[in-house]
Amino acid sequence: MSRFDHHFRMREADCIDFVKEKVPGFFSNNDLKCTEIGDGNINYVFRVSDGRKSLIVKHADAYFRDSSKPKSVDRSHLESEMLMIEKELCPKHIPDIYYYDRTMCAIVMQDIGDHENMRYALIRHEIFPEFAHSISSFLINTLIRTGIYGLPIEKKREYESRYTNHDMCEISDRLVFSEPYTNKLGSNVVTEGNEEFVREKLYEDSELRYEVGILKNAFQSKRQCLIHGDLHSGSIFIRKDSMMVLDPEFGIMGPAGYDVGNVLAHLIFAYHNSRFTDKNSAFEEWIKECIVQICDDFINGSKELIEEINTDKMYSGKRFIEEYIGDIMSDSFGYAGTELIRRIMGSAKVRDLEVPDRINAEREIIDLAIKMIKNRRTMSGDQVVRLM
Ligand code: SR1
Ligand code: MG
Numbered sequence: 567m568s569r570f571d572h573h574f575r576m577r578e579a580d581c582i583d584f585v586k587e588k589v590p591g592f593f594s595n596n597d598l599k600c601t602e603i604g605d606g607n608i609n610y611v612f613r614v615s616d617g618r619k620s621l622i623v624k625h626a627d628a629y630f631r632d633s634s635k636p637k638s639v640d641r642s643h644l645e646s647e648m649l650m651i652e653k654e655l656c657p658k659h660i661p662d663i664y665y666y667d668r669t670m671c672a673i674v675m676q677d678i679g680d681h682e683n684m685r686y687a688l689i690r691h692e693i694f695p696e697f698a699h700s701i702s703s704f705l706i707n708t709l710i711r712t713g714i715y716g717l718p719i720e721k722k723r724e725y726e727s728r729y730t731n732h733d734m735c736e737i738s739d740r741l742v743f744s745e746p747y748t749n750k751l752g753s754n755v756v757t758e759g760n761e762e763f764v765r766e767k768l769y770e771d772s773e774l775r776y777e778v779g780i781l782k783n784a785f786q787s788k789r790q791c792l793i794h795g796d797l798h799s800g801s802i803f804i805r806k807d808s809m810m811v812l813d814p815e816f817g818i819m820g821p822a823g824y825d826v827g828n829v830l831a832h833l834i835f836a837y838h839n840s841r842f843t844d845k846n847s848a849f850e851e852w853i854k855e856c857i858v859q860i861c862d863d864f865i866n867g868s869k870e871l872i873e874e875i876n877t878d879k880m881y882s883g884k885r886f887i888e889e890y891i892g893d894i895m896s897d898s899f900g901y902a903g904t905e906l907i908r909r910i911m912g913s914a915k916v917r918d919l920e921v922p923d924r925i926n927a928e929r930e931i932i933d934l935a936i937k938m939i940k941n942r943r944t945m946s947g948d949q950v951v952r953l954m
Pocket of ligand 1: 607608628738741796914
């Protein structure tokens with residue numbers, strides 16, 4: 567009998583006992599310290615250390631940190647599986663997973679405390695020359711290898727039924743694809759001074775609603791590949807010579823462009839943070855180069871990988887491959903637009919926008935986002951940068 571035979575919400579002291587019982591042998595002494603370091607909206611993240619070595623425990627409770635409404639803890643099981651799949655596809659960019667406890671919904675993993683949350687580094691306008699290359703490699707390997715080119719169809723169908731995530735999808739359906747354009751539940755949080763602007767630009771534009779409707783339908787129906795589902799700069803941890811991706815708890819079989827688009831959107835937020843604070847031109851140039859390079863690398867790298875791994879003659883024609891990748895890119899620009907808008911309109915805001923002239927920063931981004939959504943079918947990374 568163990569007190570960890572039943573799920574309960576762990577506190578720091580519980581987590582020490584949990585680690586001693588479940589990961590024996592990791593630490594060489596018994597004098598462990600534990601601190602809860604999570605700053606997200608959903609789960610609890612503990613760092614356990616003996617002063618020399620450390621590990622991380624990510625623990626899911628039935629209640630989100632910021633909510634009184636219970637949610638399924640299935641998100642934790644799915645996240646642990648997502649991490650293991652991504653680790654196989656992209657070993658350099660995923661931390662080591664030491665142990666998963668299904669009862670306690672606790673993922674025990676490598677402490678990557680020598681990396682920094684990328685959002686904070688971007689807000690300091692730090693440049694990471696390797697980032698575009700690393701994130702493109704992550705996107706290509708996770709998205710192309712879990713779609714029609716990478717998985718035998720039986721396996722892909724198995725993923726389609728396994729990697730659905732009702733609670734988490736409901737959050738994205740509502741926060742990303744509905745509320746920002748309807749305010750049906752009255753949950754939008756609009757910056758004072760921008761009420762009229764968002765009414766005209768977001769609530770009353772029927773062409774925009776039509777285009778976002780298409781993107782929403784694709785998010786709900788397109789079981790293209792295994793996506794991370796929440797690939798913003800706070801899910802990326804970075805050092806000059808290394809990049810790690812965490813938190814795939816919104817992972818589902820969905821449209822590849824959702825992940826690419828999220829990456830682009832949060833680079834655009836960082837760019838605007840600089841423009842509306844210290845106008846760091848070297849940083850802004852680097853962000854623009856990143857956007858172009860990620861688009862180019864993703865397109866070229868995906869085509870190369872497809873040439874290498876494809877076994878289905880029906881999917882091998884140059885025209886088919888061009889259309890497959892072109893469709894992902896068009897989705898990417900569209901989902902970048904919906905991500906930009908939802909982070910401005912919803913309660914899940916980004917720190918990048920905590921700038922003195924927030925009203926105009928938001929207006930510029932909303933205008934850009936609308937152009938990206940409406941013109942996504944003919945857009946390129948270069949054009950996005952020109953619009954910026
Ligand atoms: C209630 S969760 C709000 C947002 O935080 C997560 O990071 C996801 O982006 C989600 O939409
Ligand atoms: Mg997260």
